[in-house]
Amino acid sequence: MEISMKVNGIEKKSYTEPRMLLVHYLRDELDLTGTHIGCDTSQCGACTVYIDGKSVKSCTTLAVQADGTEVTTVEGLGDMEKLHAIQRGFWEEHGLQCGYCTPGVMMAMAALLKENPDPSESEIREGMKGAICRCTGYQFIVKAVQYAARSLAEENEKEKLVQSAGEGGAK
Numbered sequence: 001m002e003i004s005m006k007v008n009g010i011e012k013k014s015y016t017e018p019r020m021l022l023v024h025y026l027r028d029e030l031d032l033t034g035t036h037i038g039c040d041t042s043q044c045g046a047c048t049v050y051i052d053g054k055s056v057k058s059c060t061t062l063a064v065q066a067d068g069t070e071v072t073t074v075e076g077l078g079d080m081e082k083l084h085a086i087q088r089g090f091w092e093e094h095g096l097q098c099g100y101c102t103p104g105v106m107m108a109m110a111a112l113l114k115e116n117p118d119p120s121e122s123e124i125r126e127g128m129k130g131a132i133c134r135c136t137g138y139q140f141i142v143k144a145v146q147y148a149a150r151s152l153a154e155e156n157e158k159e160k161l162v163q164s165a166g167e168g169g170a171k
C-alpha cells in the first residue's frame with residue numbers, strides 16, 4: 001500500500017508491504033541506517049525514533065502506522081554544521097565504545113532533556129531504562145547527558161539575551 005510521511009523534514013512517499021516494520025522501512029527503503037536493530041524482544045531501544053515528537057521503538061511499529069506522521073531519526077537530530085547538544089555531549093565526554101546503542105540512546109536522552117532540561121544523575125539513569133548499552137557501563141553516557149543539559153541551558157540563556165537585546169533595541 002502507499003504510505004507517505006515526513007522523515008527528518010522531507011516528504012517521503014512509497015509503496016510498502018503492510019507488514020513491513022518501520023525500522024526496516026527507514027533502513028532498507030530510505031537508507032537511514034542510523035536507526036539500529038539490537039534485539040528481537042523490544043527491550044534494547046537501539047531502534048528508537050520519534051513519531052510526531054514522541055519516542056517509539058521502530059522495531060515494534062509498522063511503517064503503515066507512521067503513515068501521515070512526522071518521523072525523526074537520529075540523522076535528523078542535528079547536522080554537521082550544528083550538532084544537537086546530545087551529539088556534542090557524546091563527542092566531548094566519550095559517551096560510546098562500539099557505538100551500536102548510541103543512536104537509540106541519543107534519541108532517548110534528547111527526549112528526556114526536552115521533558116526535563118535539568119535531570120539529576122538518577123533521573124538520567126532512570127530515563128535510560130529502555131536504552132541498553134552493552135559496553136560503556138553508562139558512566140560516560142551520564143556525563144554526556146549532563147554535558148548536553150549544560151549546553152542546552154547555555155544556548156537558552158544566550159537566546160534570551162539576544163531576544164531581550166532585540167526588544168531593548170526595538171524601543
Ligand code: FES
Pocket residue numbers: 036037038039040041042043044045046047048057058059060
Ligand atoms: S531493536 Fe527495538 S527495542 Fe531492540
Ligand code: FES
Pocket residue numbers: 095096097098099100101102132133134135136
Ligand atoms: S557503546 Fe556499545 S552497546 Fe553501547
